[in-house]
Amino acid sequence: MSDFHQNGIVTDFHNLTHRPVEALEADLVAFSRRRPMSLILPSLYSELEGPALAHIVEEIAKAPYLSEVVIGLDQADREQFRHAREFFSRLPQRHRILWNDGPRLKALDSELDAQGLSPQQPGKGRNVWFCAGFVQASGRSAVVGLHDCDILTYDRSLLARLFYPVAHPHFNYEFCKGYYPRIAEGKLNGRVSRLMVTPLLRALKQMHGPLPYLNYLDSYRYALSGEFSMRTEVLDGIRIPADWGLEIGVLSEVHRNYSTKRLCQVDLADAYDHKHQPVSEGNAAAGLNRMSLDIAKALYRKLATQGVTFSAEGFRTLKATYYRLALDLIEAYDHDAVMNGLSLDRHAEERAVELFAANLLEAGNAFLDNPGERPFIPSWNRVRAAIPDLATRMYAAVEADNDRSQTP
Numbered sequence: 578m579s580d581f582h583q584n585g586i587v588t589d590f591h592n593l594t595h596r597p598v599e600a601l602e603a604d605l606v607a608f609s610r611r612r613p614m615s616l617i618l619p620s621l622y623s624e625l626e627g628p629a630l631a632h633i634v635e636e637i638a639k640a641p642y643l644s645e646v647v648i649g650l651d652q653a654d655r656e657q658f659r660h661a662r663e664f665f666s667r668l669p670q671r672h673r674i675l676w677n678d679g680p681r682l683k684a685l686d687s688e689l690d691a692q693g694l695s696p697q698q699p700g701k702g703r704n705v706w707f708c709a710g711f712v713q714a715s716g717r718s719a720v721v722g723l724h725d726c727d728i729l730t731y732d733r734s735l736l737a738r739l740f741y742p743v744a745h746p747h748f749n750y751e752f753c754k755g756y757y758p759r760i761a762e763g764k765l766n767g768r769v770s771r772l773m774v775t776p777l778l779r780a781l782k783q784m785h786g787p788l789p790y791l792n793y794l795d796s797y798r799y800a801l802s803g804e805f806s807m808r809t810e811v812l813d814g815i816r817i818p819a820d821w822g823l824e825i826g827v828l829s830e831v832h833r834n835y836s837t838k839r840l841c842q843v844d845l846a847d848a849y850d851h852k853h854q855p856v857s858e859g860n861a862a863a864g865l866n867r868m869s870l871d872i873a874k875a876l877y878r879k880l881a882t883q884g885v886t887f888s889a890e891g892f893r894t895l896k897a898t899y900y901r902l903a904l905d906l907i908e909a910y911d912h913d914a915v916m917n918g919l920s921l922d923r924h925a926e927e928r929a930v931e932l933f934a935a936n937l938l939e940a941g942n943a944f945l946d947n948p949g950e951r952p953f954i955p956s957w958n959r960v961r962a963a964i965p966d967l968a969t970r971m972y973a974a975v976e977a978d979n980d981r982s983q984t985p
Contacts, residue, residue, distance in 0.1 A: 587754075587793070587796055588840075589798075590742050590753075590842070592844040601741060605641075606641055609744070614740055615643065615717060615809075622650060629731065629852070640736055645672065648673070649675045650675060658674070661674055673711070673975050676978050681975075682974055685967065692963050694963060700819060706817060710957050714971060715972060719808065722804075727852040728851045730846065730851075735846050738845050740806050741843070742841050750840065751831070752808075753841050756798040756802055756842055760919065761849075764919060768926070770800060772907070772926060772929050773930075773933040777876070778791055779902050790829075794832075800824065803824065807831070814958050815830035816954060818953055818954070819954050821870075822872055826953070865932075869932070869936045870940050873937050874944055892942070896935075896937050900930065900934045
């Protein structure tokens with residue numbers, strides 16, 4: 578049972594009564610007459626063969642309020658794309674697959690690259706960016722939601738709760754972020770959020786004062802969740818990172834563009850589990866190792882735009898401050914786990930904190946050494962200014978890929 582606490586920065590929608598999903602969906606069907614809804618699913622082809630996505634598709638098929646489902650498909654060859662079309666054909670809603678590795682979309686990407694507008698890194702950020710462009714070109718929705726394709730505990734109530742605050746015609750929210758407890762198989766999960774982001778934000782506040790941006794980020798119960806919904810026009814002006822900083826980057830952009838009174842978060846589930854990333858201590862280009870580096874750099878870049886000055890000495894102080902706060906939190910998490918009958922490996926937690934502390938310094942050095950780095954994908958507003966008809970041609974390319982009479 579959720580609590581009813583409001584932090585005073587963004588509105589918190591709780592799960593106080595476990596309202597039946599059918600009642601939520603009946604409301605959403607009514608809301609969809611004024612605010613039609615689309616869903617973005619960024620997916621690797623490998624997830625079609627994983628344990629989660631088939632069930633996710635079965636649940637989405639039961640959502641009567643969706644106008645369109647847009648699937649961004651990465652790392653798929655021609656035969657795999659054809660299989661994906663069959664895989665998603667069970668969806669009764671209008672649905673389109675963006676074959677990001679297909680010849681039509683690759684040709685458009687080359688055109689973007691010639692203008693310096695193409696996403697430079699493969700990954701979820703790039704996938705989501707192209708899907709956002711298609712949703713805008715399609716023009717079938719006033720609200721768009723997004724979630725990952727590896728959620729093992731998925732049911733369609735998560736989707737209904739994600740859309741509800743932004744789809745309600747008498748609410749004025751532009752953006753909604755999902756949250757949930759990261760508990761599975763008797764263990765406390767969510768290491769990067771618990772052990773890296775929370776103590777890092779508090780260390781930054783301790784060093785640089787209670788900046789509104791830091792208080793804002795710290796108000797989210799799970800800042801790294803991959804689930805959010807927003808009014809479709811929000812997609813026009815946001816610049817998102819192409820790397821693991823995507824979630825922090827999106828939160829930063831909506832904070833820049835909108836009053837916090839127009840932002841909210843919603844309790845999506847009592848339990849949530851998905852594919853777990855390895856720590857990858859020996860490989861800075863993979864797993865939680867890479868994720869923590871990208872998140873730290875995303876935070877540093879945003880704070881620099883707000884006038885915060887960084888130095889090598891400051892990053893060393895930040896590392897020490899973070900480390901002490903993180904160790905204190907491990908104590909609290911351990912006691913919380915014991916009371917709830919959950920397991921927590923304190924040795925593994927402390928090793929993770931040691932890695933994250935080292936990466937704060939590494940990310941700081943990278944930030945200082947490369948001040949001209951351009952990690953953000955340009956906004957679609959900028960793309961339209963540079964290539965006015967690109968979104969229209971992208972829409973036509975996706976339609977052609979999904980037309981079986983024009984099988985690529």
